[in-house]
Amino acid sequence: MEKQTVVIFGASGAIGSTLARKLCQDKQKVILCSRNEEKLKQLAQELGAPYYLSDGGQETAVQALMQKITQEEGPITGVVNCIGSFFIKPVAKTTLEEFIEVLRINLFTSFVILKASLEVMVAEGHGSLVLISSCAAQVGLVHHEAISAAKGAIQSLVKSAAASYAQKQIRINAVAPGLVDTPLSLPITSNEAALKTSLQFHPLGRIGKAEDIASAIKWLLSDESSWITGETLSVDGGLAHIKIKTS
Numbered sequence: 008m009e010k011q012t013v014v015i016f017g018a019s020g021a022i023g024s025t026l027a028r029k030l031c032q033d034k035q036k037v038i039l040c041s042r043n044e045e046k047l048k049q050l051a052q053e054l055g056a057p058y059y060l061s062d063g064g065q066e067t068a069v070q071a072l073m074q075k076i077t078q079e080e081g082p083i084t085g086v087v088n089c090i091g092s093f094f095i096k097p098v099a100k101t102t103l104e105e106f107i108e109v110l111r112i113n114l115f116t117s118f119v120i121l122k123a124s125l126e127v128m129v130a131e132g133h134g135s136l137v138l139i140s141s142c143a144a145q146v147g148l149v150h151h152e153a154i155s156a157a158k159g160a161i162q163s164l165v166k167s168a169a170a171s172y173a174q175k176q177i178r179i180n181a182v183a184p185g186l187v188d189t190p191l192s193l194p195i196t197s198n199e200a201a202l203k204t205s206l207q208f209h210p211l212g213r214i215g216k217a218e219d220i221a222s223a224i225k226w227l228l229s230d231e232s233s234w235i236t237g238e239t240l241s242v243d244g245g246l247a248h249i250k251i252k253t254s
Contacts, residue, residue, distance in 0.1 A: 012036040012081055013228060014073070016063045016120055017089030019046035021189035022139075026087065026221040027054060030228075038076055038083075063090045063116035066123075073123040085228040086124040087137045090116045093191040098152040106153050113139075113157040114164075121168060125177065133176040135228045138165055139220075140183040140239050145247040158183070162239045169237030178236040180227045185243030187215040210245035 013030055017023040018039035024046075027037045031054045039058040041047045051058040057080060061072055077083060092112040096105070117138045128134035143151040144159035162181060169179040186205050188196055195201045196214070205214060223242045226232055241247050 010035065011084045011228065012038065013085035013087065014038045014040060014076060014083055014124075015087050015089060016040045016061065016116070017091070018058070019043040019050060020089055021191075021217040022187070022220045022224075023087070023089035024050050025217040026089070026224050027056065029218075029221050029225050031056065033225075036080070038080055040072070063088065063120050064111055066119045069119050070123045070126065073127050077127045082131045083124070083127055083134065084131075085135045085137075086120065086128075087224055087228070088117050088120045089139060090120075091139050091191070092154070093194070094154045095150045095194075096153065097150050101153050106156075109153040109157050110160075113154070114160050117161050117164060121164065121179070125168075125172060128177050129172070129175050135178045135232075136180070137224050137227045138179075138181040140165075140181045142183050142185045142241060142243040142247040145183060145239075145241065165239060166237045173236055178227075178233070180232075180236060181239040182220060182223045182227070183239050183241045183243060183247065184220050185209055185215055185246040187217060187220060189217055208246050209243070210249050210251045213244065215242065215244060 013035060015023050015027055015037060018027055019041035027039060030037045037056045039047055039051055039056050040061040042060060042062045044060055047058045059072055063069060092109060094109050121136060124136055138161050140161045141154060141158035143155040144162055165179050165181045186192055186195060195205055220242055223240055
């Protein structure tokens, strides 16, 4: 990989921290952003990387932060939004407040971070952004109505923004994970029956690891994917696109 400067929002989470480690192993410059100061400091010390406290949903604050990072760390070539939530509940039992919160954590942060990133990247004339969708936006899953709506909107946001900024040489893509073994998914992974059912939905016979998603994001950031924009890459063990016969 050519030398990059990548800003990771949600860097203290499982996928964000794994991505940061992978990029640092390749001698890339990583800037860590999260609202979890304790975890952020620990990761920053481990990697020797700069960090900034940030709530990805605050538009003015994120815009100011991206300007500050550019001034202090140099031009930004990549931005990733790993902020997200895990929400499974029937629509009939989901309150409007819960639905808005799902949108806020997933869709609104993606919009705010995308907007602020583009403001600094356009001046440089190149860049790569990666957002996180979900297989739930690509295939109908029981009780995923709220998260499916939020993640589906992210995929549409990616397509339109990619079209708008292609001539500026800014690539915008997303990854759509299946069930990944992270602290967010503990309600399923810690329940033997629920985990067994979920495994049956994943044709490759296992749930994902943070490394699976981080590797895909790293590739989308790199010049190896330089002719790809407006895409949502499924990283889901085949869940969204293939079916196999189970006994």
